[in-house]
Amino acid sequence: MDTPQTAVKITDTAAEKIRDLVAANENEQALRVAVRGGGCSGFQYALALDAAKEDDHVFEHNGVSVIVDKVSMQFVFGSEVDYVDGLQGAGFTVNNPNVVAACGCGSSFQVREDAAEQAATV
Numbered sequence: 001m002d003t004p005q006t007a008v009k010i011t012d013t014a015a016e017k018i019r020d021l022v023a024a025n026e027n028e029q030a031l032r033v034a035v036r037g038g039g040c041s042g043f044q045y046a047l048a049l050d051a052a053k054e055d056d057h058v059f060e061h062n063g064v065s066v067i068v069d070k071v072s073m074q075f076v077f078g079s080e081v082d083y084v085d086g087l088q089g090a091g092f093t094v095n096n097p098n099v100v101a102a103c104g105c106g107s108s109f110q111v112r113e114d115a116a117e118q119a120a121t122v
Contacts, residue, residue: 007057007059007066007068007073007076007077008033008059008061008068008077008078008081009062009079009080009081010062010064010066010080010081011080011082011083012062013082013083014062014064014081014082014083014092015062015063017083018031018049018064019063019064022049022064025049028048028050029049029051029065030049030050030064030065030066030067031047031049031050031064031065031066031067031081032046032047032049032050032067032069033046033047033066033067033068033076033079033081033094034046034048035071035072035075045076045094047081047094050067052067055069056068056069056070057069057070066081075096075098076094076098077098078096078097078098079094079095079096079097079098080094080095081093081094082094082095
């Protein structure tokens with residue numbers, strides 16, 4: 001299945017950090033952006049370096065290969081992955097336009113019901 005190049009955007013800062021991580025880990029060559037059930041709001045992001053599997057969507061953005069599985073695509077389409085380094089710590093963040101609620105600690109989220117219903121029909 002063809003996936004638009006902009007399904008998940010990667011900021012310049014995040015792309016630089018991902019390239020550094022890929023260079024240090026020779027077996028995994030792409031960033032996997034996934035959604036897993038859990039957390040107090042229903043879903044959590046799972047970001048990891050990984051290799052693509054047969055049914056994954058794979059595309060390039062900002063010089064970085066990105067992998068998204070079919071189910072997660074419904075929840076993360078249109079998102080942007082950024083890397084922040086601030087007083088609260090450093091790490092990757094996902095700015096997702098599909099999120100309607102998030103927990104206080106920011107580690108889990110909830111999406112519009114229509115997005116969840118679309119995912120159930122895939």
